[in-house]
Amino acid sequence: MIEYKDMDYDVVVIGGGHAGIEAALAAARLGKTTAMFVMNMDSVANMPCNPSIGGTSKGHLVREIDALGGQMGLSADQCFVQSKMLNSSKGPAVHSLRAQIDRRKYHAYMKQVLENEQNLDIIQAEVVEIRTEGNKVKEIKTKNGAIYGCKAIVVATGTYLKGKVVIGEVSYESGPDGVFPANELSQSLLNLGIELRRFKTGTPARINVKTMDLSKMEVQSGDEDIQSFSFMNEENKELLSRPQIDCYLTYTNEETHKEIRANIHRSPLFNGSISGVGPRYCPSIEDKVMRFADKERHQIFIEPMGDNTGEMYIQGMSSSLPEEVQKRLYKTVPGLENCRFMRSAYAIEYDAIDSTKLSLGLKYKDIDGLYFAGQINGSSGYEEAAAQGLIAGINAAREIDNLPEFTLDRSEAYIGVLIDDLVTKGTNEPYRMMTSRSEYRLMLRQDNADLRLTEKGHAVGLVSDERYSAFVNKKELIEKELERVASTLIKANDNTNALLESLGSSTIERGTKLAELLKRTEVTYDNTASIDPSRPVLPRSVREQVEIQVKYAGYIKLQQEQIDRFKKLEEKKLSTEIDYEQIKGLSLEARQKLNKQKPTSVGQASRITGVSPADISVLLIYLTQSGKKEV
């Protein structure tokens, strides 16, 4: 085939999904000429599964992406049709924002953001080959024969690599949502010595709302008081007062389960014709029914795909049963008796890499300039993908500038937990973020993502001056108000005690500091306004920070101590040049695992499976000894 040389770019991003977008925008915004290759221009920023962004722990990720200067939160704020703060009855650490998104609008909005980015080109072409020179990426080749030179590549192929859709006995090569799969790049990766494995995920059917009886379902509305993902939109009244669309809740029943049991032999997941490893976190309906046989019903959430469409997403009914069985079993569900499918449920298998081959900055350790992000790394979820894309994009740009990798550790961000889990422990199934994966949940709140990460994003160069000055301003307001609350004395008068009594709180006999009162569960910052006359007018986000930081001061201190302990081992750095075969005293397994993964700190080494505490002590001794020799 004829090849021709086209342009040279600094960074090439393969894939235009949620990982690819963040990677491409980050690289371009850091001044690198960037090309983002997509299989289909109309599938950029597609949501082939549920039409929502955020949710427990994923909402945290979006806020963190935003604080670092990423795009996802800003775009989601523009395109939501419903917004809800989950867990709002629980502690602030686990509040999580989730928004239903108009997926076509999101696609269009994101595409335009990408188009408008100075240094970025979007190109519809299938990348079929990655070429290296020495140990470094050199260029890529498209199916049409175009060669693009590049200094760094971010591979963000999602579920497209050798994508195979399975619906019952039917299976065919396909990417998600009927887009072509990328069948040739896998071989190129194998040629580079990169091992591949098969992962699997799935999605439910889409149904036209006019064939559903919504009156048989429970209405699920959004919040009245909407909050934004992006810290830039905190006070954007117009955006946050948009009309919302409802979701609906219905349930499976014994009929549904009977239908599944009668046809389970036709499920490729159960008869063995799918080999990919599927996620425990979002099992298919047949999986749920078979594994939890005594559960009488399963929840089914009906989510609109957008503002201007009658297409509804049937969350909870993902399936790889034959289409005719799907249709029968969907019809057993109240409200869906006469439903007609617009798109069928399917399972999809795809190639993924072993994520332990990556550095904490998501660089493939054996090849310079090669980065991986998103589902190809074994994760699942748009937010997980976007988070990785952002980090990979930043580091692709930094490598070109000879700057050290930008990484976040487990005590700094959910992004840090996500990447450390993937890279250090690896995963044998599509990995989903969960708040329980974080050791320092009380510190890694979604409300303080900006306080945790804006400085870092600014140092990297992704945070705009506008965002940064707003942040500095907010931070000052919080600090000032914290000081004021700590020093303000609330008098023990009738007025005060009447208020306390009305809140169900015990009265005070002596003047008490406002900060002390705020520590009581039933007393809040907002409900003490009447006894605190010197209180300044402050934005909601500032009031919220003050309240949380005062109320949870004790726990925050405790957690900070845990973090300090954790940091000690993280700060003991290990060179990637160390040959662990040469370290006397390490167990055989540890030598192999450490040589394979080359951790960058003793802390990271301690989280590698197969590395024992005894091995860690040997490493510490080795470090002390080698440190001495150098001196």
Added chain:
Amino acid sequence: MLTETIAAISTGGTSSGINIIRISGEKALEIVSKIFTNYAKLDHQKIIYGKIINNNTSTIVDEVLVSCFKAPHSFTGEDVCEINCHGGRKVTLEILKLVIDNGARIAEPGEFSKRAFLNGKMDLSKAEAIIDVINAKTSAQAKVAVNQLSGGIYDKVETVRDMLVTLMAEIEVSIDYPEYDYEEITINKLTERLDLIKKEIDLLIKTHNDGKYIKNGINLAIVGNTNVGKSSLLNTLLNEEKAIVTDIEGTTRDVIEETLIIGNLVLNVSDTAGIRETDDVVEAIGVNKSLKAIDDTDMIIYLIDLSRGLNTRDIELLEKIKGQNKPYIIGLNKVDISREKIEDVKSQLGNHKNIICISSKTGEGIVELKDTIEEIFNISNIDSEESRIIVNERHKDLLEKARNSVIKAKEIAEMGESLDVAAIDIKEATEMLGNITGKNASSDVVNKIFEKFCLGK
């Protein structure tokens, strides 16, 4: 971790007139300042005489010598104080407790050495020797498990940990999947389950008292009339075992006692004054002494000179011993010269059990005596079926921390805080128990490393 101040009794193994409590870490001097009268004089590389006082009870605990080594010029490279006290397990433990109460924690086995390494205070050869021991530990993990944590206790701790993990999972599911129709655990259910868990942990902590038999040894008194051969029995027992009467991990014992190992048991054997037969006053003292020995000890060997037979005092004392419900063995000594009297004496002893004919001189019956001691402690006093005994101070410490976290979680739940806040302490408790069984993914694994090492060496 490394910033915590640690303390332990650093003498041990053989009996000595002095015990040393070593304290290492940032707070070492601060702690000593709170309990040592002559703190003002203390300085680097000085040894100062003074008194240890318990400020809570305003009592003097002991007269001691305290030495001080300031970082980095100390064994561990940190601030180190050593309190030299007058032996005696009770006093030593009381001082250690004061040190702990004032901010130190019990050192883990080998932790002083570990700190020495990490602070670059050991040379390569020593370091390599330690590496070898670490490896020995790794390959002999099963053995360590037997030594440190019997199978029964391991299972028990794991069971309790599993209860916590299950509870965690139930809380977490409601956090990570708030909209799903899993029943959220109620405050009542939560506190109920935490109570149950606390009870289980309490039971485990209680076994520490049984465990002290193993850790600190069983106090065994040899009682009997003068010249029945008590001392020679002691010597016979000791002579045979002397070779292994050393290096018991973390054991501390009273200076006046001799230490003896039989099977898995460590015995602190004391030789009591014999009972005088003539002078009334002295006789009374003798009897009192013997009675006191009987009160204080865990087990008694009552020795009778078979050639002389029983007297009325023997009968009286044996009845008293029997009434105390303590294990005892009646040794009929000098069987080699008076075998013909066995039946007669045995019939006089009536329904007393564990009667063994021995000869300190020829060694006859000594094996049977030891077997009986072992049998008594393995079968009656220690729940051998489950072996639920917490032996290790560190394990006890972790259990107590776990219990405190469980209590705190319960308080938080009762205060009306949300589940995710209570979860912090539940997780902490889980990690503490995981540190006992070695089953945790927490990052501060290093604290568990040098377990194999002797405490305070």
